Each structure stands twice: as C-alpha cells, then as structure tokens.
Amino acid sequence: MTRERTSSIPAPTRAGRPRRAGLARRGPAHPVRALALAGGVALAGGAALAGRRARSGHEPGLVGRTALITGGSRGLGLQLAREFGARGASVVVCARDAEEVDRAVEDLRGRGVTAHGERCDLTDPEQARALVGRAVAHLGHLDFVVNNAGIIQVGPYEVFSERHFHEAMDTMFWAPLRVSLAALEPLRHSGGRLVTITSIGGHLSVPHLLPYSCAKFAEVALSEGLAAEAARTGVGVTTVVPGLMRTGSHRAAVFVGRPEREYTWFSLGAGLPLVSVGAERAAARIVEAAARGRGHVVLTPLARLVILSRGISPAFVQGVTRLMAAVLPTAPAHPEERKGAQADHGALNTLIKAPTVLNERAGRRLHQDRPASRR
16 A cells, blocks of 8 residues: 655745834734635635645546544534545544434445445543444444544533533544543554544634534544654644535534524524535535645635634634624523424524525435434
C-alpha cells in the first residue's frame, strides 16, 4: 500500500505591515470595522479554497484504504461513509441501534461500498475501546478513524440537569477520547489519520446549546492537542469545524423546555440554504481534506467569520449572543423533553417547511426520519 504525499504550502505573507503597526498604535479596532475585516478575510478564504479545489482537477482515490466512522448510521456520518466508499475505501460504521446499523450497511452495500456494521454504545468505556479492535479484525488495518457521533440537546440552561451535560460529554468528549487513544496504534502502523468532527459550537458557546457547546469545546481541545503530540508517531490528525449543515439533525435532536418553540428556531437556523451547507458537499470536503492530509478544516465562510470575529472582538460577539438569548424561548414552569420528530407540531413549524425544504429532504436521505438522539 502506498501513501499519498502531501505538500506543505507556506501561507502568503501580507504586505503593508507598517500600516498595520500604525493601526495598532491607535488602539483596538472598532468592533464594526473589526467584523467587516473578519468578513472580508472569511469570504476571501472561501473563494481561495474554491479556487484551489477547482484547480485540483480530481479528487484523490482511496482504493485499498479503510475507514471506521462512529455515528455512521445516519446524518453526516452516513454521508461520510458513502463518500469514503464512493472513492474506493472499505468502511465500518457503528451506532447504538442495531436496526439503524443494518439499514445503513444495506444502503452502503446497495451503492457498491464494501461495508460492515457494528452495534456499539460509545458511552460504555469498554465498548468504545473494543470497537477499534473489531474494526481492524474486519478490515485488516485502519487508514482513517472518524470521530463523528454526537447528540444535540436544545433548550435554556434552566431546564438542563447534570444528566444532560454528562450525556453530552460522554458522547462528544469521553467517547472520542477512548476511540482516539485505542486507534493511535493501528493508525501508527498504517501511517493513517484520525479525523474529528467538532463544531462551530466548539469555538462559540451558542445560546440554548450549552451542554453541546461545553462538550464540543472539549473535543476541539482533544483534537488539536492530539494533532500536536501524535505527529511525532506518524499519525495525522484532522480537526473539522462544521458550521450549519443540512443533515436533518433537527429530526434527531432533543428539545427541552418548550419543545415546539425550540424546534422552530433550531430547524429554521439549521436549514436555511444561504447560511448552511449541504451534507453531500460537507462530506466531500471532509473526506478530501483527510485524504490530502490537511490538519484543520473550517467548512463554511460563516463559521470562519464567527471564529475570526471572536478572535478580533470577543466582547462584541458576546454581546451578539446575549441578544440571541434574549429572543429565544424562556424556560417554562413545567419543562417538557421531546425528540425532534415529536416536537414538530403547530402552525409555525408547518409554515417553515417551505424555507427549510432542503433540510427536510436531507433528513429523509440520511435516515433521520427515525427519532433518536444520536446524530
């Protein structure tokens, strides 16, 4: 087996440093100007990336390569498995529900993908660690291990108990930690790559997503820390930062407090075409980045803008999140908890089906039509 060689292209230097120094002497930039600058950089970066992809001519093939994908029975994980398979890789997908795993494997094999499924509850430490060994037994070796499994819990902080935070951390920090540590040795033997799907929620704590954001901040630290320390062993690490994606995740999320109203804003935000990216495009970007050995990928210009803005003017961004929180639903005296498929009721949720039709279709394509908490 041969490995693709990657080249390191130095970042272009900026002209006009004396002018930047002059600006620094006049004090910090005004938040509006800072955000305008951040927006320009984000859009320019997106355009440059699009240009590089257009000039690449073709995407790298993965015939003979292998991939383990956690949370691979639905949503982005399923689309990642399809993408790896379409490029010639053999895949193992895992999820907690055996029927969902079987359904995903049937889908993949129907597309000509060499696929195997594993039922695994990643919140169980022993199952999470053993998963990697079972994947190696089926595939012979591992070239890619993708930490993708996640849960989304939506609601104001008052309605969350420690249980919600434990569930988020178990799935999106402890499980990736255990899988990653178990995978480092087989990846070292193959010269492979660990890929962790984090979130823009790991760089900005989004109102009404507090357990999710806490876990994603920890996951970002895990992925970036392993990238630095595992490099000397020959294992590559790719940290992926998605923004809003049309994966139908609103159907599988858990809504707490006022479920119908929480469902409204979340499904609308996740599904608008101009601010979200399709699952197929996101998966193609992720697999291409992993195949080419890229260490860090931010998927959307909007996510890039958020990261840059927070770095330039964190106080201003904090003010924006306070405004967001002020208009979101308040905590009721008697909170309820429902999965997305059960919270999709009322005239308003019927009305927003039109602007979010692409996300609704994505949910059906990516097997999100069955209510569950795992992405």
